Amino acid sequence: MDLDMDNGGNKRVFNRLGASSNQKVCYHWRAGRCNRYPCPYLHRESPSPSPFSGSSSSSNNNKSDDSGFAGSSNHRRGPGSANNSWGRFGGNRTVTKTEKLCKFWADGNCPYGDKCKYLHCWSIGDSFPLLTQLDGHQKVVTGIALPSGSDKLYTASKDETLRIWDSASGQCTGVLNLGGEVGCLISEGPWLLVGMPNLVKAWNIQTNVDLSLNGPVGQVYSLVVGTDLLFAGAQDGSILVWRYNTATSCFDPAASLTGHTLAVVSLHVGANRLYSGSMDNSIKVWSLDNLQCIQTLTDHTSVVMSLICWDQFLLSCSLDNTVKIWAATEGGNLEVTYTHKEEYGVLALCGVHDAEAKPVLLCSCNDNTLHLYDLPSFTERGKILAKQEIRSIQIGPGGLFFTGDGTGQVKVWKWSTQPTAIHP
Structure with a gap:
């Protein structure tokens, strides 16, 4: 300059x-x-x-496109933005802002500083500041796990690695090369469970026992545990089931659930039911008693990306730009009671209760934003911005939550007032 x-x-x-x-x-x-x-x-x-x-x-003539960002910001700021702070607007701004992230600022080289009409911050709202950013993955983050009782955070990616982070320092303490793209990652007790092409890896972080569960056909996109059963949604549309054997500390094959015609990309367990969402646009409801399909829901018109249970409700989201709320009728079947529409496709849902026990829904969309909504009103209380779409959300202890995006970045956020995680 x-x-x-x-x-x-x-x-x-x-x-x-x-x-x-x-x-x-x-x-x-x-x-x-x-x-x-x-x-x-x-x-x-x-x-x-x-x-x-x-x-x-100069603030009215930034004609840049806000998509297709690349590189890592490492908390860098562009010229003139020294008064900015993470998670809130900084300084006395006189420029009318659009609610879009400045890609030049994200890459650390915006020449307009405070005169830029695009946002120079990673979030809108002051109740969830960004604590830190974890860099290392080279592709989209497909899973984040924080096992109970562990002082480690685990993240997985399509870059074929599992990274281990120290929760106190935020430093990466280990990288496991898995030899295949990771489709999903969850933890249950001492077990880390990783979905990969044609298998599920089960790793006991206490004993270091490493098991490979064979049977899935194609990529495993979703995993969930219900009672003593492990369910894996596979690319061929099937759901593989294993039963944990406490005597042998192994997972024994139990069943294969069929009915979906395309890949199963979302699974959730709640109210003695297994819910599965698929690329065939449907949701299937399975009884955990006999593993039989008891209902098929066909109200979505595109891929069902995520499912969560909330009290007596089921929430589902889809690339059809909607979040649907389902409730049981007197006959026991689920029906849509409310549809929330987004401008873009919805990728992931996660829920918490805030310090006043009010429910908050985290809703990630494929315009690289994550919305935070008060329920049941769907009043927006904030927004998180990313370079690429946020595919993974995980709730941690003490008001922490984690997001992982398409660039491989994992960000750690903390509620100003501590919420509590929602459990099925």
Whole structure:
């Protein structure tokens, strides 16, 4: 950056404001990429009647596209944004902001600073500041697990690795190369369970026992545990079931549930039921007593990406841009009682209760945002922004929660007022 501190520099600043006889328009500015400050040429199409009428002109002409970001910001800020703080707006802003992340700021090189009309922060709302960012994965984060009683955080990715993080320092303490893309990751007791192509890996973090559960056909996209059963949703549309044998500390094959015609990408257990969402746009309800399908729900018109149970309700989300709330009728069947519409496809759901026991829904969309909604009103109380779509959400202890996005970044957030995790 060329800054002249003598009279020539002052003259250049005056020229930029439009009071010079040099009325040439900056062609870098027209292309949306001028990084000279001050710039000797005009940042507007025609001279203004007053030298100060265009004092915020640079903020109104950022023509950048806010998609397809690359690289890691590592908490860097662009010039002029030193007063910004994570999780809230910083300084006295006079520029009207759009609710879009500035991709130049995210990459650490926005030339407009506080004059930029795009957001220079990772969130909107002041009740969940960002604590830290964990860098290391090279592809989308497909699972985050924080086993009960452990001081380690585990993250998995399509980059074929499982990373182990120290919860106190945030440092990566180990990387396991798994030899295949990870479709999902969960923890249950001392077990870490990893969905991979054609198998499920089960790793006991207390005894270091490492098991491979064979049987799935194609990528395993979803895993869930119900009572003593482990369920795995596979690419061929089947759900493989294993029963944990306490005597042998092994997982014995128990059943294969069929009925979906395309990959099973979401599973949830609640109210003695297994719920499965599929790329065939349907949700199937299975009895845990006999593992029989008792209902098929077909109200979604695209892939059912995520499912959670909330009291007597089932919540589902889909790439059809909706979140649906289901409730049981007198006859016992589930029916839609409310449909919340988003502008973009919905990728993942997660729920918590805040300090006042009010329910809050975390809802990730494929426009690289995560919305936080008060329920049942769906009033938005904040938004989290990312370089790429957030595919993984995990609730931790003490008001912590974690998000993992398509760039491989994992971010750690903390509620200002501690919520409690919702359990089925």
